[in-house]
Amino acid sequence: MRSDKLSSVGEIKAIERLLKQYKAFYRKDFCFPIDDDVQAFYNCKISIKIDGYCEKYSRYPWERWSNWGWRAITGTVSDLYAKGYTPFGVVYSLGLPKNFPLSKLEDISIGIKKAMREYDLSFLGGDLNVSYKYAWIDVAALGTHSTSYIFPRSGAKAGDLVFTTLVNGYGTSSLLFFAYKNRLWNKLPREFLNYTPRAVKEFPLVSKAIKVNSSIDSSDGLAKSLWILAKSSNVVIHIDNIPIHGKVISYLKNFNLNIEEFALYGGEEYEVIFTTSEKEDRVIRVCKSAGIECIKIGKVIEKSDKPKIIFNNREIKPEGWDQFLST
Ligand SMILES: Nc1ncnc2c1ncn2[C@@H]1O[C@H](COP(=O)(O)OP(=O)(O)OP(=O)(O)O)[C@@H](O)[C@H]1O
Ligand SMILES: Cc1ncc(C[n+]2csc(CCOP(=O)(O)O)c2C)c(N)n1
Ligand SMILES: [Mg+2]
Numbered sequence: 491m492r493s494d495k496l497s498s499v500g501e502i503k504a505i506e507r508l509l510k511q512y513k514a515f516y517r518k519d520f521c522f523p524i525d526d527d528v529q530a531f532y533n534c535k536i537s538i539k540i541d542g543y544c545e546k547y548s549r550y551p552w553e554r555w556s557n558w559g560w561r562a563i564t565g566t567v568s569d570l571y572a573k574g575y576t577p578f579g580v581v582y583s584l585g586l587p588k589n590f591p592l593s594k595l596e597d598i599s600i601g602i603k604k605a606m607r608e609y610d611l612s613f614l615g616g617d618l619n620v621s622y623k624y625a626w627i628d629v630a631a632l633g634t635h636s637t638s639y640i641f642p643r644s645g646a647k648a649g650d651l652v653f654t655t656l657v658n659g660y661g662t663s664s665l666l667f668f669a670y671k672n673r674l675w676n677k678l679p680r681e682f683l684n685y686t687p688r689a690v691k692e693f694p695l696v697s698k699a700i701k702v703n704s705s706i707d708s709s710d711g712l713a714k715s716l717w718i719l720a721k722s723s724n725v726v727i728h729i730d731n732i733p734i735h736g737k738v739i740s741y742l743k744n745f746n747l748n749i750e751e752f753a754l755y756g757g758e759e760y761e762v763i764f765t766t767s768e769k770e771d772r773v774i775r776v777c778k779s780a781g782i783e784c785i786k787i788g789k790v791i792e793k794s795d796k797p798k799i800i801f802n803n804r805e806i807k808p809e810g811w812d813q814f815l816s817t
Contacts, residue, residue, distance in 0.1 A: 565758075608691075639701070660756060
């Protein structure tokens with residue numbers, strides 16, 4: 491309905507509406523489905539991704555502006571890495587209120603530079619605009635192909651094993667969001683508050699050594715990311731292992747919180763969730779040689795026109811971070 495608000499419709503439905511209109515502008519020689527994490531062209535050699543963040547909904551009060559700059563770059567390149575592409579450069583656009591101090595702008599650029607060093611990115615250009623009340627950043631990144639094939643969200647096959655990388659781990663980001671919403675952050679140690687996830691830049695190496703069938707990054711949480719894979723691939727996925735960062739568990743217990751829920755419904759972990767028909771021990775070994783840990787979390791059971799995620803005989807709610815529903 492045209493009169494509906496974004497806060498009742500949510501991000502996914504709103505985007506679906508937009509994408510219907512843009513179908514006519516999609517070229518047949520593009521490599522990914524129109525709604526995938528990234529798009530690629532020139533024989534899939536070059537790929538592009540854009541991602542944006544509003545300060546109000548993406549920077550916690552205890553965080554430095556440099557963290558915000560770092561995460562904006564990380565969030566964008568994460569999608570490229572998750573698809574096997576290695577980003578080589580970024581352009582970004584900043585919107586800042588008129589009274590924004592120059593010192594904070596410097597701090598944002600410290601975070602951006604740190605991320606460009608970490609991911610070996612070139613600076614391709616920028617833009618500075620005035621915004622109303624809150625700061626805003628949009629980052630676009632270009633990546634090059636390092637595998638001989640591509641793996642969309644829709645490529646999961648019956649029998650595939652489902653893996654996730656464990657570079658940042660699950661649980662920390664949802665605990666931080668909980669602490670923020672409940673004004674409890676002074677109960678958490680600096681170690682948690684300084685959470686600075688990094689994108690899984692080793693994943694292109696993994697996808698070179700094994701054949702990945704489908705993948706997504708976990709920026710909107712494990713449950714939602716798994717659900718998107720299942721829905722795009724039309725499959726039922728069984729999960730038998732929900733990963734949670736060891737250090738988070740005691741805090742969740744202290745606050746009397748449900749451990750599984752915090753692992754499932756987070757966001758901003760920037761892990762790669764992928765499916766493959768390769769054997770478990772080989773996948774774990776290949777990840778290790780690439781310098782990261784991967785664990786098997788489940789299996790793709792069957793093709794189905796009723797895609798779902800099952801854990802312990804129960805269907806997992808396909809919920810997660812949504813810009814319009816979550817805040
Ligand atoms: N405003 C928009 N107009 C057109 N297409 C959009 C718009 N926003 C998102 N999309 C497209 O919709 C798809 C899903 O977008 P979404 O941002 O949820 O992807 P994502 O990779 O999960 O992003 P993120 O990394 O931010 O979680 C992508 O193909 C994206 O290009
Ligand atoms: C003040 C404040 N409120 C909420 C959050 C949580 N949060 C912000 S963006 C996001 C998903 C990013 O996905 P992507 O990078 O793919 O766009 C999440 C989980 C936060 N960090 N700060
Ligand atoms: Mg993504």
